[in-house]
Each structure stands twice: as structure tokens, then as C-alpha cells.
Amino acid sequence: MLKEKYIALVDCDSFFVSCEQKRNPELKGKPVSVISNPNGCVISRSKEAKKLGVKMGEPLFLAKKDHPQGIYIVADHDYYDAVSKEVMNILKNFSPYVQIYSIDEAFVDFTGLKRLYKKNYYSLAVMLREKIAQDVDIPVSIGVSKSKTLAKLASDKAKNTKDGVYLIGRKKIQKELKHTNIEEIWGIGRRLTNFFHKSGILKADELVKKDDKWLNDKIGINASEMKHELLGECISPVINEIKLPKSIQQTKALNEFTNDKNHLKNAINYHIHTACRKLRQIECKASVIILFLRTKDFRIITAKKILDEPCDFELKISEELLKMLENIYDKNILYRSTGVILEHFTRNSEVQLMLFGNDKETQKHKNLTKCFDNIERRFGKNAIQTGFDTKKN
């Protein structure tokens, strides 16, 4: 039985504009838009600017021409980062579990706080919202429900309520799903929406009626997880952010100088296996892979590749690195060590839910990887590997 959770999504309203209004209160209540750069596009709008008809993504010269009475300010991201930190610090003081999702959004685990603060979950959200308004002067919307997916849905609805808070409790879930279009669900992009529409699924309550096997076969395990989240089961808990390392590096001297390519390949696969395990532990995928070889006379030869999409699957990374080896390997050189570096990490939670295309493939990778990790949890590190160490027997 899953533990009953209450999760809030705190979402700052028109965040960049709100930051400008905090810095210069005279801008409050005015049609303010923030633009990406002096010749850029609109990236944030106040309520008044929206009413005026300023569009998101509109180039500045067009916006100015159509709405000359609007106020246009160039983005100051350093300032927005600092304000974001202020908001997040309040959240961290409020609950022990806070997961920052973007510069202006964070999940906060409310479970158990009812007793601590002696308030129901709705009042807790109202209190938190007032605290942020008072201390940081930034307006937020807060959605509260039983899972992240439902909290996200609730936060969208909170934008249109008087209190800026919306709660979807256990009893309200079915009714909400009936009124929620597929495309309103977090993680469902245009392609997936089209797919669901073609399958005759228009509303969230129709999606949750599909069995897990159908969802897994047609889309992938993420889809069945999404279904259970929509039913109020907390599949993806709120995890405190850990600071991501800049890179993961595995390197080791070979047992003897060698120009044997197979020997090098095995050493490299051994590094990949360890590096990918570390990558999975921090729940990330890497976008950049680097291979390096150190020669007998201490020269370093490297090759670097940017992957098409972030990856944590070692067989795929191995395939790429071994191709790179072909390019830099020279049979007339003796090597003393090999190394692998993974860089540019993306949290799994940030990788878009649905990419279709190779999703069956992704699914297979995910299952195989889970299998690796389970075996190693039982039998110890390196119980299974795609390469082997270069020690002599």
C-alpha cells in the first residue's frame, strides 16, 4: 500500500515580470512585458499586458507597434536567479522535502505538515502563499494533491481562483479527470496528444481506464506511471535536490603498455559501466561523452562527442565511444591508460516524458539497466559488466 501523500506545486505567476515589479513597485498593475534581449521576443507578461493583447514569443518591434502603450523591459536573469533563490529558501524552511523543478516552480511535500502547523492542507497552501508574498513580494499559485501530476494540474487551476490555491483531494480526483483534456496533463506534448486523439482518448478519465499493458506497449512505462499518478498514487516522490557534479570521470592505468585494440576496448567498457552506474545513482543522463588515451610517453589523446539526446544507457554510450576509439587509435603507439568522462547532465525528471520514435527501444534500455542495477545490488559492484578489467589472470 502506497503511503498517502500530499504534494504541492508552487508556481510563481509571470515570474520575470513579477521580479521587475518587485524591484520597481510602480510597475505593478501595468501592462509590463519582459523581452529576451534588446531586439528579442516577449518571454513574460503581466495580466495587464495579456489583456492588452501582447503575445508570448512576439518580437519586440511588433509588440511595440501593436501595443505602444505597453512597457517593455529587457530580461535580467541574474536578478531573477537571486529572487528565485529567495522563494526556494522559504519553501525549504517550510518543508523538509522540496524539489526545484525550474527557476519559478518547485514541488513541496506537504505530507505530515498538517499536524505540525495545525492547519488543513488548503490553509497550509494559503499560508505559504501569503508568506512568499510578504517576505519576497512575489505572487505564486499553489496546487495541492496526491501526486506530482495532479499537483501540477491543480496549480494550473489555482491561477484562476481567488486564493491562488487549488486542492484536489482524494474524493475530487474522478471529477477533475472527467473535466481535464489530455493535453492539459503534465508531460503530454503535441505528438502524444495526437496519438491519444487518434486512439479515441480525449479526456484524462478515459486515459486512466486504459490498462497498464496497453499504455506500456503503445507508449512506454512512463505512460502507465502517469496513469497511476492521475489516480492519486504518488509514483514519483518529492526528492530533495542534490547538487549535480560537473562530470563523472573514470580512468585507470592498463596493466601493461599495449597497442592491442581489444584490450583498450575492454578497459573502456569497464569505465563506461562504472560511470553509468554513478550516473544512474544521481538520476541523470549525460549529453557529452569524452574518451581519452594516455600514451606510453604520457601524451594525451582525446575525442569528444555531443549525443543527440541525453543518455544513461551504457551499451549506447559504449557504441559511441568505441566508434571514437576507431578514430583516434593508432596501432603504432603503445598506451598506458584509458579514461572516460561523462558531462552535461540533465536530471531524469527534466527529460521530456514522450519522445515516441524509439520509445520501445528506450523501454528496453530502461528494463535492461534496471536489471543490471538489481543484480549489482544483490551480488555487489561489477557483478555484471559489459567489459572486463585488464588484470592478468
Ligand SMILES: [Mg+2]
Ligand atoms: Mg510560472
